[in-house]
Amino acid sequence: MSSADIAWMLFASALVMLMSPGLALFYGGMVRAKNVLSVFMQVFMCMALGSILWVVVGYSIAFGDSMAGGLFGDPTQHFLLRDLDGIDETVTVIFQMMFAIITPALIIGAFAERMKFSAFLLFTGAWSILVYPVVAHWVWGGGIIDDWFGSLDFAGGTVIHVNAGIAGLVTAVVLGKRTGWPKTAMLPHNLSMTAFGAGLLWFGWFGFNAGSAGAVNMQAVNAFLVTHIAAATASLFWVVAEWVKDGHPTTLGAASGAVAGLVGITPAAGYVGVNGALVIGVLAGVLCYLAVGLKSRFEYDDSLDVVGVHFVGGLLGALLTGFLATQGLSGEEAGFALFGKQLGGVVVTTVYSVLMTFVILFIADALLKGIRSSEEDEVRGLDLGDHKESGYVFTEMGG
Amino acid sequence: MSSADIAWMLFASALVMLMSPGLALFYGGMVRAKNVLSVFMQVFMCMALGSILWVVVGYSIAFGDSMAGGLFGDPTQHFLLRDLDGIDETVTVIFQMMFAIITPALIIGAFAERMKFSAFLLFTGAWSILVYPVVAHWVWGGGIIDDWFGSLDFAGGTVIHVNAGIAGLVTAVVLGKRTGWPKTAMLPHNLSMTAFGAGLLWFGWFGFNAGSAGAVNMQAVNAFLVTHIAAATASLFWVVAEWVKDGHPTTLGAASGAVAGLVGITPAAGYVGVNGALVIGVLAGVLCYLAVGLKSRFEYDDSLDVVGVHFVGGLLGALLTGFLATQGLSGEEAGFALFGKQLGGVVVTTVYSVLMTFVILFIADALLKGIRSSEEDEVRGLDLGDHKESGYVFTEMGG
Amino acid sequence: MSSADIAWMLFASALVMLMSPGLALFYGGMVRAKNVLSVFMQVFMCMALGSILWVVVGYSIAFGDSMAGGLFGDPTQHFLLRDLDGIDETVTVIFQMMFAIITPALIIGAFAERMKFSAFLLFTGAWSILVYPVVAHWVWGGGIIDDWFGSLDFAGGTVIHVNAGIAGLVTAVVLGKRTGWPKTAMLPHNLSMTAFGAGLLWFGWFGFNAGSAGAVNMQAVNAFLVTHIAAATASLFWVVAEWVKDGHPTTLGAASGAVAGLVGITPAAGYVGVNGALVIGVLAGVLCYLAVGLKSRFEYDDSLDVVGVHFVGGLLGALLTGFLATQGLSGEEAGFALFGKQLGGVVVTTVYSVLMTFVILFIADALLKGIRSSEEDEVRGLDLGDHKESGYVFTEMGG
Amino acid sequence: MKLVTAIIKPHKLGNVKEALQEVGIAGMTVTEVKGFGRQRGHTEVYRGTEYKVDFVPKVKIEVLVDETELSGVVDALVASARTGAIGDGKMWVTQLDRVVRIRTGEMDTDAL
Amino acid sequence: MKLVTAIIKPHKLGNVKEALQEVGIAGMTVTEVKGFGRQRGHTEVYRGTEYKVDFVPKVKIEVLVDETELSGVVDALVASARTGAIGDGKMWVTQLDRVVRIRTGEMDTDAL
């Protein structure tokens, strides 16, 4: 890497790191006031615990030499980051660490407002070792998905969004609905927090996608541009879709739409041009909006719409990459052949993620005698229940 | 561009993008709680709609080959960004897109709390095609202002702040006063949101001004330094001025002062040194503070002081550039001759912006049967009125 | 400097600038609602006044030619930044200016909720001339600490955190306890604000520490990595420690722990590797947590724990650098010899900071007839008392 | 001594305050409340599901009055709070045993 | 005319509203309050010091009723608000002189 490349990658890494606090705002604003801190706490723990686990074994599992026929990287190879190959690999460790933090953090939205903090920690710790780096190895570390299909996944549509999104669905189903849902409205308590969080995610996503080029080059510039266009387009089209269907355009729609567009463009950012970005933006905006409506139909309580936005958006982006990738950028010809490769990657990831998420939840449930908060904690809120804190104290009469 | 230049410009572009969420906080904190989401929504729509329009025709109008004797760039030349000249022009498209987003967003402050959302969309869409890129063409794209006067406008004092500021005045006058103003106090509902927003604008403005150098060079470094100095100085002097005149120094003053200084230095950032920045800072702080007081005198309800801060600040900076530009940095000799050039640019921009803003509002009014919210919506707030959402839900009794 | 280095340093400078608004959030969320704006105002004034003083004399005192045997730099040498040595020195001025802003801002946490605004301004102004740049000169400008001991202080563990932390203790003791403390709980009014502020500090700290390498090189990359690791580790271990001792893990703990880790790694970031960062992280998390408990034991009312986090964390980091520095990175051999050098730097800084802080407060007290807010202002809050503003106006019945 | 309590629409507070001042009332106490009644809240669609918001923001006003002022206050209050649309609210009057001004210890009529 | 006031646990509000609607009550007014009583708040350790949080969030309900409805309302309210755990709250009844519907000026029973 040249100096400019390194500066660029450090910049990109910092931006991706900022997505975690941005996510805390985005999610935190959507829960009820009594649970806002539990969300912030969980995101912080993804940053804290997730980083440590990455340093200890995660990086090795994801990017160490393939073992067991490409199932995972050698977990001890870079134990505590030993034997890194100079400045270039150190930069890679940093950049990829931020991805390893945010991926489990995305799942939080699905089980928000009802998981015990201890269960959360155990779940996130295990998932950060057994799921994320394994799938990352399969796609980016020379593992089985790359080997079998050669799927394109520029910045993690499959590794991150499909993976986290479907894990979210499993956690939501296993934990069950929040008490009162869907009869009682569980409205966002602070939508300007959520909207600002979406803005910060958008900002950070430049690092996420354009940084995935690994250098300052045309691919990075292109990724930057199409990332922005997809976010803008999806935000507008989500709002238009809900205006038509529900009768009013909402701030939450604008924010969710932007995120949906960002998710959708993630696997494609290095491979599609402006037109591709517009197509992905329109579809991500409209389809993710519709997908979010499915949860009341099928009665799974995905609290903050991880499935509708991340699974559906990631899936959409991964599959559309099959048709929209331009040869000049991706070196692959778009069409059913590429679509097949994309589908392969998505299916394998989904199956593994569902399976492992179930297994981890099952074990956590056994170890902790339940992973769901007591009803009392749920009623008074996890902030008091788990953390003995209150999100807002506007008067001096106390909690 | 070298790799370092590209890395720098992408960094700068990301920072300018972040100014829009920053502006949403800055403005959102200043409105009453019942309108906070309407402000966030409007800023988001500037990001969404504004970006798409830029990609479709805006960039071509601003930077396409001059037509009609420099009145605008060929609108079809880069339709959907076709025929861009490699990586350098792609970077320019990105950087300039962020400017095209924020300029109409600035106007929001003038008509906040009383414009129908549909009218806002129509107005912003039209203004993003008919006003912003046209003036950008005149100053930066080789159009008439550049041609006739050769005015200096480093990062958009005229193109952005004078232009948006005077458009704000027109919208405020056309829409009329908010019900109850000025008898009833319409106090900011969340000043720490506003102050943090100002901090984020300050941060983003480094990209705005130092990025306008287009490369990593002494001009960029100088712009970074004087931008910071002007912001700091204007913040302090606004506070001092109000302390003397009103008897107390306020947080809103510190935040507004910083923004006023940033606006003031914008046209000058590449051309003036430390001393020039201090002069601009002191004057922007004191004069914008005084200018804000004019609205109660002349009874136009510029809700969040777009005129006092952006029009007056931009005007001040543009004109002072005539006297403060140092030859070493600008290649021009300061004095009345340069001042004349500056004046020319400002006058032409003001006239055009006033005219077109009137026309657009007039047409929108006709098309939508009124551009002002119903009194009922104004009373209960635009958040419920237009978006059926509430900014804050601290209890579970619902909306 | 190469172009890449300059781009990197401007990026780093922008990040460090953002730490001030981040600090306003971090501190602002921890005070009671009636004082939130006073905190934002004070931080803004550090940015405004601090920057101007830096331009006028601060930079010269810190980095001008040594006078009086290394006691300070020639204060007139770069008056208003004249005679800078080209682009490289201009970049240094910018980067270091951000440090000069944030250091006095850190002290705010110790005297929050009870200092008169006028006293704050006088104190901060004097401290920004007489203390910060002097100590910076001693350590980084070739002054006495460098001369006598050659202490290692990569990004300001001593210059910034020990210095500000101990000054905080002095202000807390001199001002006395807040009315009602420690009998009455003075709970944070907005912990998600605090947590997000911590996230932003974390983000900015990449600029702070990795930027202190002064160039894009292995030291910068290493500093980036270990900064992140220390923050993550300390956040986790603070939470674990309080969980064990108090029975529940808190969001405030996670946020404070991250900051403690960042403080701890600051002096060491260029000199220690991954293992060193883990050690510093664990110790900073646990020991700062314990240190914070001392204030109720010794009954000094350090409102927001500047002593426990910054003084103790900075001390820890500075001293541990003596044992953890790796020769490859620092060029020094770790051990008691290096520890002695570190101790020297810390002791001299502490003594000077205590002394000067006392003197400044004493003079301010005499000049202003008291530096403490009236009891009436303290009761109704400094926001109304000093600034005639309210942080939150959720209803329209007014303040 | 009587206590007049009224639940009104929030945006009528300014009106009511002025009307009460005109009939010579020197003080009042105001509370934010939520009302449930014939006037229903808006319906929201949140993430694809419809919700009825039953509780509407209202303001509660409490005014201590002397018997002699009562009817003037009641009339002024009702007139100034009325919009004629559903949801204007209720007003009621309670008999009090005693009123004290805390600052001085003055009682009843003197306490107002 | 009577005013029934109750202090209840916040999460019981939905229950109580339904129970009151079933006995034919068309309206009520709700206020967020803090209660101090036998049920104490949690203790918090803040930065190493223990604090007792005395005040617990409660909800206050006010219902205007006709004498004839009174006992039904009281029974429904008490039954629907009860959890059996300490802190369930209090209920009290006040006699009113007069009730007015602001929109129409209707009085007493007609005003409900």
Place this chain on the structure above:
Amino acid sequence: MKLVTAIIKPHKLGNVKEALQEVGIAGMTVTEVKGFGRQRGHTEVYRGTEYKVDFVPKVKIEVLVDETELSGVVDALVASARTGAIGDGKMWVTQLDRVVRIRTGEMDTDAL
């Protein structure tokens, strides 16, 4: 049974709570309110225009008491809430028909 209601300055709440506990009161209910009275709010200059802020934050306290406790409570409350400065607030007493403890259904004196 009586209901003692007081409007006091917010920072006096701690004092009042302690004073009431000393005279044997086991509970109370507290509401944030805004007061309008002889004590006026501060004036603010907002963006160059002066505004009068009429409403001042106050706290409302409600205490259910037995007749026998009444005078002790009133005296303790008035004494502990007084600062002597304008704006100390009002206190009033209402006769109640009935008091119920929701948890047990106990009535009147037993309900306290």
